[in-house]
Amino acid sequence: MINLHLVDRAKSVLIQNLSLKPTESLLIVTDDEKVDIAELFYQAGSLISNNIALMRMPTRNKSGEEPTDLVHLLMKQAHAVLCITEHSLTHTQARKDASALGARVATMPGITLDMLEHGAIAADYHEVQTLTKHYCQLLENGSTVTIKKDDTELTFSIKDRPSISSTGVFTEKGQSGNIPSGESYIAPIENSANGQILIDGSISNIGVLSEPVLLTIESGRLVDASGNQGQDLLSLLGDGDGRTIAEFGIGTNKKARLTGNVLEDEKVYGTVHIAFGSNKSFGGITEAGVHIDCVIKDPHVWIDCQKI
Template sequence: MLERMQMMKPVGNILDKCLALKKGEQLLVLADTDNLRIGQMFMLAGQERGAETIFLTYKPRSRHGEELPPVIAAAMKAADAIVAPTTFSVNHTDARKAASAAGARLIFFPGCKEAMFLDGSLDVDFIEQAKVVKKLSEVLEKGSSVRIRSDDGRTDLTLDIRGRHAVPQNGICHEPGTISPPPCIETAVAPIEHSTEGVAVIDGAIVPGGEVLEPVEIRFEKGRIVHIDASGKDGKYMKNLLASYNDENIYCHVELGFGLNPLCKIGRGVELEDEGEFGTIHLGIGNGITFGSSIRASGHIDLVIRHPIVEVDGVTILKDRIVTV
């Protein structure tokens, strides 16, 4: 009972602060069968706030970005606001894209676990962090070239973001069509297709998967991963994970994301925290349509780097976990 009461506080905060849910709005609670208890709490909290609350559940998908049943897609498009505690992300789907285009506000929790409602990561000051997200997004909007390095020299990656729009996800979805996956506060941008070149050492996390304990070196050529060092356990996992999609586009680089939540921590077993930890970056591969890329794939995977040095047009904007914009 005490644990349930503790979880209801962040549930209420999500509806009040992140979604600004209003009495009479149509709130869709979308939970797969692995997350029924969390879905029920959102349903009760929505009803308490006077929203017309609809609770739908479905069988968990098999991977991030897998399309949803048509009846779910139709309900999403009709809703004013959506909360989606699910095992796999609804973000990289046509259903989500259509719902956003129709004006639905969406908070989604891919890799959802009850632990994230108890570990404090959702207690962050969303309004304050939104200022950091905004400043960094403005730099990416104006930027042309990005270089990502590491102190040891093993990571050295370049990409072109000319003309691409930043996609901020600050946890605040007050305007129609906005989306965010708290506790992962971030901003992201899609590189120009086939522009990413160089080597990156993944030493933070593989999402889906978890914390990386044996860093994995990967090499990009013309925007695609062409080599994965599979000598260690995590490298083997990554190589097998990508191969399991049986989709050549899963190897394409489609996102550069910046984790911006100071209360997130890699290794708690919560995917949203793995890619949301402040001062990290993640390289998204696979489906990139939600970031403005033309590349479509059967899934989306994020590869997290813990201590990157990031330059935009020759100016350092991230080093030693400090954002300088």
């Protein structure tokens, strides 16, 4: 039986985030794991447009694995594409080809019914856009960031690096990204970070932390991480460029919760995150084959001399 409340929530996403019009075509791509959620969006899309299709494929084995050839072909035909899958299609050639032809593509890897009803996806996206723009302007004009958490302090340079706005709202041809979203982020100068910082929220691929992890960073490189989960982090990053600081982000979604799912965790308002590994795709110089986010709850943050 279809949950009409969740269909209404899905319809709000299609209108608010994808700006779907009655005259446009919508392709919903799903897999064996997420078909129940995709059905909700199919019902919602049918209330907006008659030109809608739901395409189910076998579940991919990992994020970044290409969809089936038929899905790839259909993605290039639609005005808007919504990927409701277990693993992310964000960085696939199929997504890139669809975007290049003008499709608005939103990806929702790992989305759950709980996230649809209660989490970041239910945000006021006008508010998310306003907050994200505000913090992006501060990052864009800033030179030095200082983060303090308890007795720890980390500083790094962001001078002349572009800020990135991630709002989860796609209204123009070719735009793509995650839903839900809500963050302002930037690639720090890779060798500029020095100090220690306490991570007390979550770490991607590890989840919500059982105890805080103390990170020690020297000249932009993570040289130590405390505890068993800190050792897990070091293992994920490897011994090479994966340990280079890659990102500083500010959560701008007041509905997001700390759940252990990085798609939602890094969007939580009142948190910031730093990441290690690859950042070449958003203004940095590192290609490491890994990108791991570390979320800090309730930090004190300065950009230059302004406490934000």
